[in-house]
Amino acid sequence: MKSMKKIVAIVLAALLVVAVFAGCSKKDGGETTTATTAKAEDTTTIPADFKVGFIFLHDENSTYDLNFINAAKEACKELGIADENIIMKTGIDESNACYDTAMDLVDQGCKFIFADSFGHEPFMIQAAKEATDVQFFHATGTKAHTEKLPNYHNAFASIYEGRYLAGIAAGMKLNELKDAGKLKGETAKMGYVGAFPYAEVKSGYTSFFLGAKSVCPEVTMEVTFTNSWYDEAAEKDAANNLIARKCDLISQHADSMGAPTACENAGIPNVSYNGSTVEACPNTFIVSSKINWAPYMKLAITNTVAGKTTEADWTGTLETESVQLTEINEKAAAKGTQEAIDAAKAELIAGTRHVYDVKNFTVTVDKDKNVNAKVDDKGNLTSYTADVDDMGDFKGDTEVVKDGYFHESEFRSAPYFDIDIDGITIL
Amino acid sequence: MQNEKKVREPLFHIAKRPAIAWHKAWGIRALSILAALIFAGIVAMALTGENPLAIYATMIKGCFSSERRIWMLLQTLVMLLCVSLAVTPAFKMHFWNIGAEGQVLIGGLATAACMIYFGDKLPPWLLIIVMVICSMAAGAIWALIPAIFKAKFNTNETLFTLMMNYVGIQLVSYFVIVWENPKGSGHVGVINQVSQAGWLPTIGNQKYMLSVIVVLALTVFMYIYLKYSKHGYELTVVGESENTARYIGVNVNKVIIRTMLLSGAICGIAGLLLVGGTDHTISTTTAGGRGFTAIMVSWLAKFNPLYMIATSFLLAFFERGASEISTIFHLDQAFSDIISGIILFFIIGSEFFINYQIKFTKPAKEVK
Numbered sequence: 001m002k003s004m005k006k007i008v009a010i011v012l013a014a015l016l017v018v019a020v021f022a023g024c025s026k027k028d029g030g031e032t033t034t035a036t037t038a039k040a041e042d043t044t045t046i047p048a049d050f051k052v053g054f055i056f057l058h059d060e061n062s063t064y065d066l067n068f069i070n071a072a073k074e075a076c077k078e079l080g081i082a083d084e085n086i087i088m089k090t091g092i093d094e095s096n097a098c099y100d101t102a103m104d105l106v107d108q109g110c111k112f113i114f115a116d117s118f119g120h121e122p123f124m125i126q127a128a129k130e131a132t133d134v135q136f137f138h139a140t141g142t143k144a145h146t147e148k149l150p151n152y153h154n155a156f157a158s159i160y161e162g163r164y165l166a167g168i169a170a171g172m173k174l175n176e177l178k179d180a181g182k183l184k185g186e187t188a189k190m191g192y193v194g195a196f197p198y199a200e201v202k203s204g205y206t207s208f209f210l211g212a213k214s215v216c217p218e219v220t221m222e223v224t225f226t227n228s229w230y231d232e233a234a235e236k237d238a239a240n241n242l243i244a245r246k247c248d249l250i251s252q253h254a255d256s257m258g259a260p261t262a263c264e265n266a267g268i269p270n271v272s273y274n275g276s277t278v279e280a281c282p283n284t285f286i287v288s289s290k291i292n293w294a295p296y297m298k299l300a301i302t303n304t305v306a307g308k309t310t311e312a313d314w315t316g317t318l319e320t321e322s323v324q325l326t327e328i329n330e331k332a333a334a335k336g337t338q339e340a341i342d343a344a345k346a347e348l349i350a351g352t353r354h355v356y357d358v359k360n361f362t363v364t365v366d367k368d369k370n371v372n373a374k375v376d377d378k379g380n381l382t383s384y385t386a387d388v389d390d391m392g393d394f395k396g397d398t399e400v401v402k403d404g405y406f407h408e409s410e411f412r413s414a415p416y417f418d419i420d421i422d423g424i425t426i427l
Numbered sequence: 428m429q430n431e432k433k434v435r436e437p438l439f440h441i442a443k444r445p446a447i448a449w450h451k452a453w454g455i456r457a458l459s460i461l462a463a464l465i466f467a468g469i470v471a472m473a474l475t476g477e478n479p480l481a482i483y484a485t486m487i488k489g490c491f492s493s494e495r496r497i498w499m500l501l502q503t504l505v506m507l508l509c510v511s512l513a514v515t516p517a518f519k520m521h522f523w524n525i526g527a528e529g530q531v532l533i534g535g536l537a538t539a540a541c542m543i544y545f546g547d548k549l550p551p552w553l554l555i556i557v558m559v560i561c562s563m564a565a566g567a568i569w570a571l572i573p574a575i576f577k578a579k580f581n582t583n584e585t586l587f588t589l590m591m592n593y594v595g596i597q598l599v600s601y602f603v604i605v606w607e608n609p610k611g612s613g614h615v616g617v618i619n620q621v622s623q624a625g626w627l628p629t630i631g632n633q634k635y636m637l638s639v640i641v642v643l644a645l646t647v648f649m650y651i652y653l654k655y656s657k658h659g660y661e662l663t664v665v666g667e668s669e670n671t672a673r674y675i676g677v678n679v680n681k682v683i684i685r686t687m688l689l690s691g692a693i694c695g696i697a698g699l700l701l702v703g704g705t706d707h708t709i710s711t712t713t714a715g716g717r718g719f720t721a722i723m724v725s726w727l728a729k730f731n732p733l734y735m736i737a738t739s740f741l742l743a744f745f746e747r748g749a750s751e752i753s754t755i756f757h758l759d760q761a762f763s764d765i766i767s768g769i770i771l772f773f774i775i776g777s778e779f780f781i782n783y784q785i786k787f788t789k790p791a792k793e794v795k
Contacts, residue, residue, distance in 0.1 A: 059759035090753070091760030093712060094614065096705040100499055107493045122617035122708075142609070198611030227600075227613060390609060418611075 044306045050112075051085045052076065052301060053105030055098060055124075057117035059090035062230050063274035064255040068116040068139070071293035078294075079301055094119025102127035106134050112304045113137070114297065118200075128152035135304045139293065140200065142390040142414045144312040155296050156413035157316035160207035161348050162289030162323040163273075164355045167211020168344055169287045169328065169337045170249050170271045174216045176334035177248055184246040190221040191242025193252040193259045195229045197426070203408060203415035204253045207355050208271070209424055214360070215340065222247060224427045232256040243268050260285065269332055276326040286333045287341075288326045295320050315413040318349050356406035358382070361421045370419050372396040379422065381406065386416040439787045452781045459777030460741070463770045467745075470769065475756040482752060489751025490744055502635040502705070504736075504743040505642035506697060510714075510721035511728075511735050512642070512649045513693035516686045517570075518722075519653060519730045521666040526573065526588025528718025529595030530566045530691045532711070534698025536599050537565035539709040542618045542625035542702075543606060554625050558703055559696075566695025567688045569595060574687035578680035592718070599711050617707045627704040638700045645693065650732040662686045694718075727774055745770050 054072050058065045069088065076086050087108060092101050098120045105113050106127070114137045115124050121141040128136040128151050136152045138144070144154035174188035190212060194201040209221045222242060226234040235258025239250050243266050251271040252259035257280060263270035264281040272281075272288035296316055303310045316322020328338055347353035362379030363370055374383035385396030388411045400407045400416070408417045420426070468479035475482065490500045510527050517524035541558045549557060573587035608616040619625060630636040653659040664672045665682050672679050697717070702709050720742060728734035749763035 059761075061759070087754060088757070093715075094710070095708060095713070100495070104493070104495055104499070107495055118612065119614045119616070122620055126617075196611050196613040198609055198613075201611075227604075229613075387609070 044302045046079050046081055046301070046305055049085070050081065050305060051087065051108065051110045052081060052112040053110035053114070054088045055092045055101055055113065055115040055120060056088065056090045057092060057094065057120070058230060062255045063257070064229065065090070065116060067274045067290055068293055071297055072114070074294045075297035075301065079298060096123065098123035099126050102136070103131065106131040111135065112301050114300070115139070125149070125152055135300070137300045140414055142412060145412055146389050148312070150309070153300070153310050153312055153314065154413055155314040155316065156409060156415070157291040157322040158318070158409045159289065159291050159323055160203050160355055160408050160415065160417065161318055162325060163204050163207040164211035165325055165341050165345055166271050166287055166289040167208040168215055168340050169333055170208070170251065171212035171215035171219060172334040172337045172340060173269050173286060174212065174219060174248055184248055188216055188219045189247050190219060191239070191245065191247030191250045192221055192223045193235050193238040193242070193250065193254055194223055194225045195254040196227060197225050199415045199418040201253050203417035206417060206419070206421055206424065208251055210355060210360055213423070221424045222427055223424060226254055230255045232258040235259045236262045239263060240266070278329050282331065284332055285329045287328045290324055290326065291316065292322055292324045295322050313413045315409045318345060354405035356408055356417060358401065358404055358406065361423070363419055363421055373419055384419065388412050388416055436788045439785050441783050442786050444782060444784045447781065455781050456774070456777050459773045463773035466773065467766050467769045470765065471752060474758060474762070477756065485752050485755050486748025489748045498633065498635050500743055500747050501639055503746060504739045505638050506701065507717055507720060507724060507743060508735055508739040509642045509645060509697040509700065510694060510717045511724035511739060512645050512732055513690050513697065514721050515649060515725045515730050515732065516653065516662055517690040518725055519666050520662040520683065520686050522577065522683060522687065523585040524570065524588050524687065524690055525585060525719070525722060526570065526591045527694050527721055528714045528716070529592035530569045530694030531698045531714040531718055532595045532599050533569045534562040534566035534695030535702040535709050535713045536602060537561040537695070538699045538702040539615070539618060546619045546622060546624035551624060555627065558625055558699060562699035563692040563695040566698060567691040570687040570691025570694070571684065574684045578683045596711050599709060603710060615708050615710065625703055626707060634705065637704055641696065641700060646732045646736065653732065658685065723771055741770070742767065
């Protein structure tokens with residue numbers, strides 16, 4: 001069975017390589033790629049023998065890993081690191097294999113090691129404790145600020161802001177459908193295919209929903225989970241199911257082409273993630289938000305070379321260009337989308353608009369739902385204690401609501417917004 | 428159509444060989460490995476544009492260039508060998524246990540459960556004893572279920588053990604959700620990271636030493652068990668002919684159940700070593716396909732535990748070597764799978780030429 005699976009996997013992999021490359025070859029078309037962060041690079045020259053190591057959960061066939069791989073290539077190219085000094089390990093499980101790989105990279109002389117998947121964290125920490133002269137960087141993790149190792153760092157980006165902006169594009173599209181009388185139901189409804197029901201995904205779909213709601217107040221959303229980060233068939237099925245439930249637009253937070261493909265086949269607009277899918281979905285792709293990891297990688301590498309400390313927990317933002325939107329597909333997007341996104345983006349950067357402004361959503365609290373939240377009589381959030389320290393106790397420890405909004409990605413980079421707000425139904 | 432049908436001699440036909448001398452058989456096998464190496468080299472050459480010697484050098488480097496890599500190779504080898512040893516007695520009995528994947532997972536699941544629920548309740552030494560017992564019992568039970576059905580109702584054990592794999596995988600995914608940390612993430616994370624309760628001891632500061640020692644001991648045990656014990660003799664006879672076994676007074680059902688218990692218990696040990704010894708976490712990929720690869724290892728070694736060291740080495744070498752090639756030459760992970768596929772294809776192909784021969788038809792007129 002395994003070998004059969006392997007054969008199928010190889011064939012599919014070959015197909016996917018074609019599809020993914022076709023889908024992503026132009027994704028950076030509209031974005032500026034000039035570095036605005038990592039100013040240190042002007043003064044720090046990378047020694048010719050400086051080696052960097054990268055650990056990826058899957059290979060290029062996963063949109064998630066592809067996004068990291070592209071960023072690593074871009075960062076290394078801009079810093080002038082020669083090919084032979086870049087070691088990329090793909091397909092590294094979230095198990096002891098990650099520790100072995102990290103230590104093997106240390107043996108090969110890497111002074112900078114980066115891992116891209118949440119489950120790699122404990123094994124990276126284990127390696128960091130052993131190889132104290134090497135700097136370890138881990139994307140999406142939560143433990144660096146409590147482990148307090150000088151050579152272990154977490155990073156994430158305020159991607160909820162990117163999702164919010166993508167949500168505006170979705171809301172504009174829904175308004176357009178409504179004006180044309182093309183909504184499937186009475187009111188606009190979106191569908192969302194998520195991987196796992198925890199903060200990273202919840203924060204993502206809630207911000208997406210709030211973005212859409214900011215321009216289309218009546219919108220509701222249904223969410224389903226596949227319980228896998230990469231399961232093409234399940235993601236496709238989930239999207240098809242949502243389409244059958246009369247969703248007018250689909251978005252997703254899972255890493256295969258399953259949901260975008262289902263949308264293209266059904267002619268349902270799609271707001272994507274991790275990168276543009278316009279090549280594969282020319283008629284339905286609207287826009288995609290993504291985290292651009294290159295600024296952080298550059299910063300981390302130059303800091304390592306210069307012997308400077310990097311924050312234990314770094315959050316990329318719209319300003320650092322860590323949070324990006326791809327080019328809008330004019331064919332699918334509503335008119336005026338770009339202008340609306342630009343206006344909202346400027347307000348987010350200026351701090352005059354907040355994604356999780358408590359006035360923009362209501363929360364229902366009962367004995368087993370949103371227990372860490374407090375709300376006023378209108379249902380607006382007044383207090384929330386989030387599990388920021390992540391000691392495995394699942395207990396809220398930090399008050400994150402103040403000045404009228406929920407402070408996401410400020411107390412630590414990895415998302416901790418995990419409230420089930422009204423208007424979103426989990427199937 | 429009917430008229431055209433005339434007796435035509437085929438170009439060649441295939442005939443069963445009489446048993447051939449052992450040195451000839453091993454010669455054919457060695458040739459097939461050589462052919463596999465050459466063919467794998469050609470494929471790698473086509474994909475990377477490097478000369479084949481550089482490719483073989485990279486493979487060797489990937490396996491042996493540092494002490495850590497040698498240990499990693501050894502660990503890959505012994506874990507594969509462990510599962511192969513587990514399936515061997517069942518195979519020798521002609522009981523097609525292809526459920527090792529599930530048996531390993533269930534053993535690992537039992538280990539993880541002990542670590543999670545008793546981690547802060549039992550003293551370390553007692554916890555490890557409990558883990559050993561539970562993992563072996565869990566693996567054994569997973570193998571026992573199809574064995575009982577085979578013994579009592581003569582159900583098809585191939586399908587049954589295969590299905591038990593899926594049940595095992597689903598059970599593990601269920602418990603991953605129960606134990607996940609943080610909630611909703613689909614990850615168990617490292618179990619007892621701070622207290623290290625239930626982590627199997629490291630011997631001589633070498634993480635993998637314990638697995639190497641345990642599996643080597645198991646290899647010797649299995650060799651003696653199959654070759655010199657009464658049990659080993661009985662299961663061989665059952666494998667050759669159940670009727671003969673009955674005739675000489677062997678209780679066939681008892682032998683089937685006993686052998687599968689042993690098979691499952693050893694799979695449980697593999698799960699214990701993986702979860703308690705090295706990973707300290709559990710996921711549906713913990714067994715990592717070893718349960719299936721082990722079938723090849725066992726078959727290729729003709730069910731001889733000592734030869735299995737060599738066949739596991741071969742597969743481990745190619746796995747690690749191919750992984751190094753994909754890193755150095757920027758190929759993706761599928762490359763290792765392609766290489767393993769080539770190797771297996773050639774080795775299995777060689778068995779065909781050992782058991783059968785191709786006889787070309789004597790001169791016919793229209794030979795091309």
